Amino acid sequence: MKELIKNGNTVRAVDIKPLNKWYQHSAEADNLVLDLRLRENCYKAVNGYDEIFNLAADMGGMGFIENNKAACMISVLINTHLLLASKDCGIERFFYASSACVYNGDKQTDPDNPGLKESDAYPALAEDGYGWEKLFSERMCRHFREDFGLNSRVARFHNVYGPHGTYDGGREKAPAAICRKVIDAKLTGNKEIDIWGDGHQTRSFMFIDDCIKGIQDIMYSNIIEPLNLGSSEMVSINQLVDIVEEIADYKMMRKYDLKAPKGVRGRNSENTLIKKYLGWEPSITLRKGMKKTYDWINDEMLNERKENKGSNRFNI
């Protein structure tokens, strides 16, 4: 958003959450609180603008319990109503944030996974709930392009991390969770860290600045097929803990919780297509990105301690 404003665009940001729960907001933007599951609100949201970025993904705060598969109805309603409103309001470009969850689960059982390439989505065995919704919605973006000329672009996001993201509450991803646990341990003198699974599961993590650059590269390109947008720098969760311990200069005992939700065994982004088409590659190493993330979470947690504040991070 800041990037778009910096480039001279007039920006409207829309979320269902009350403003004081937003993780980020820019005073320069028109910030609206709207429930986009309703058609009329999608018209209100898009009217008068040229481009739409549908980044709706986090179902937290919508009153759904964890692992509630039906929650994906929210995304399908938002995207479908947004597409319709965009078509009717003459929107020029439409960006849709899909996800690595669309990929066939059978191809993610190996921790040495060489990377998921775009064609691995079909024949489909996506992640139950969310993955099927993303797959359906990216197809819908194509139909709106083919049938109505709505210029849609789709990126399949792999894990994104960085400052200004969720780091507690149970919905945070591994990089933020590990930073929080290490910082918390350092502050309290704890010497043990809980790790979900055996730590050998592999993932890749893309720093937020690379992601923002990639979104823009895809949005303003002529590439109409869904593209992976992720890092191909694969690490195990154990290696990620190593990195954070090194940044924190604090060594811990690892306690593996083998009963915790593990997710797929190995997931990595295969970036041949996006490199070929757009020359995009992550520019920030995991080590460097984790340092920035760690420092931000550290500041936040120190401030929280000082001010004894709850989840209301921004004093709006």
Next chain:
Amino acid sequence: MKELIKNGNTVRAVDIKPLNKWYQHSAEADNLVLDLRLRENCYKAVNGYDEIFNLAADMGGMGFIENNKAACMISVLINTHLLLASKDCGIERFFYASSACVYNGDKQTDPDNPGLKESDAYPALAEDGYGWEKLFSERMCRHFREDFGLNSRVARFHNVYGPHGTYDGGREKAPAAICRKVIDAKLTGNKEIDIWGDGHQTRSFMFIDDCIKGIQDIMYSNIIEPLNLGSSEMVSINQLVDIVEEIADYKMMRKYDLKAPKGVRGRNSENTLIKKYLGWEPSITLRKGMKKTYDWINDEMLNERKENKGSNRFNI
């Protein structure tokens, strides 16, 4: 609907079409014209009732051009909003009409297709547009059952035919189209019939009365997995023409239009599961059902000629 009324139920029928365009309506029912793509209308539609049958399928009359894939957004909005309204209004049972379009296209290339069994839907390569929407919506019905206790049932409809269906305008299915063509030829003395494709493509057709019985059997059963609801009496389109010629007692020259839309090569219903679980099997042979259908279309066409009426079949 008539069946439900006959059994002493209070019935509400909802369609977006104006009442004078409905193919059937019962004076005993509460007939509402509502656009169910809108959330508030779904609440209006389901409120005060115990059971919902979502049979929305025909996208004709919604202003979409033929083969417009984006039209499947209509069904996804209707089903998602209906599920939400049903959950919130305490609906006891929810029936969803899915379709054979969910099946993997690769399994339908052989005219001697032995039948599509339920597990053939995965890994998924459904029919573009409509098929993926049906697959997504049947999964959503499961999520609402698992997450919210909404008692959903799903049938995968194979071709249905019978009296009181569409027989002209381009959206009619083969049984009705062939009846209409033969009747029209007989009335005008034409000796030639146009057939889409080479006539060797195979299908199966379920008579409407069998379908209605099957819907009820599935709705009031404890079977929560999607079940095929179709006939396994496979015929080629040529054999279907033979049947109609025999009923009409009128032989014609066949002109094969190899450029016309052909659809899949072979599609048949595999009824092992529904037989095993519910003992359901079609009771009306294709020959017998086609006779009833032919007679009804014949009467309609004679009446139309007499009264020179358009598509407004019911004088409401």
